Amino acid sequence: MDGIKTFFSTYFDWFHIPDVTWTDVLDIVIIAYIMYHILLWVKTSRAWTLIKGVLVLLIFIGISALLRLNTLLWIAKNIASVLIIALIILFQPELRRALDELGRKRLLNRFIHFDDKDADDDRLSDRTVFELVRTASELGRARTGALIVLEHDTPLGEYERTGISVDALVSTQLLVNIFEKNTPLHDGAVIIRKNRVMAATCYLPLTDRNDVNKELGTRHRAGLGISEITDSMTIIVSEETGAVSVAYRGQLIRNLNDDTLRKQLEMLQDKEDEPRRRKKKKGGDSREQSEGKETV
Secondary structure, three states, X not given: OHHHHHXXXXXXXXXXXXXXXXXXXXXXXXXXXXXXXXXXXXXXXXXXXXXXXXXXXXXXXXXXXXXXXXXXXXXXHHHHHHHHHHHHHHOHHHHHHHHHHHHHOOHHHHXXXXXXXXXXXXXXXXXXXXXXXXXXXXXXXXXXXXEEEEOOOOOOHHHHOOOEEEEEEOOHHHHHHHOOOOOOOOOOEEEEEOOEEEEEEEOOOOOOOOOOOOOOOHHHXXXXXXXXXXXXXXXXXXXXXXXXXXEEXXXXXXXXXXXXXXXXXXXXXXXXXXXXXXXXXXXXXXXXXXXXXXXX
């Protein structure tokens, strides 16, 4: 036994297992999670193209240092102070999109339950879904172009202010009249919030993606653009073909019928959270009743 200990201590004295605590494991997990999402963000955005450009500049600076190209080194040294600001400006759209994605994850809501008193009113109602499906069907048959944006968690106030205020209940008759050709409100997008048509003729940002089908026009590019920077869902009716599409989370789903469109809209209803809301509402009602009994 002593010989074995001596053997290991002689030939494996370099091998050392450090003391690992739960905080070290937590530190590794957090860093791995952050690095994974950074790499995922780089892969799914224009950041990789910009990073390659920065790497080319760093390679040139490294070559300049090896060859002692003093002029290039002097230029690099003087622009280093503004390089960070320049990178922030270059990556501004990607950084904004990444922070917006982080905000959509609702990490705080898992630990802190904010007031859901008006959650049922904010959620897309079954009546609104029915009216939207019927509207898309009628506009598609008439080949009338339409762009309907459904606000979810991300506020659309800045885009709503570019249009004309309406503030009316969602109805097929209203939406069909808004998008009727040669009418003052038909051009632009309609924004719907809390089951109400808030504004019409709103301007939306266009997507800058290069992989969008060239057959798609401005409406589809606008629907994709707003879905990339917000969590809204946009219904798009093609004026040329009458086909109905939905843009959501940067993806375009085309050629929807009434049933598939209804399924897409039901995603915004958050029905999976309904049991939690009912439980909380029930708890609130119980507290109110107990408080009422105490005051009596």
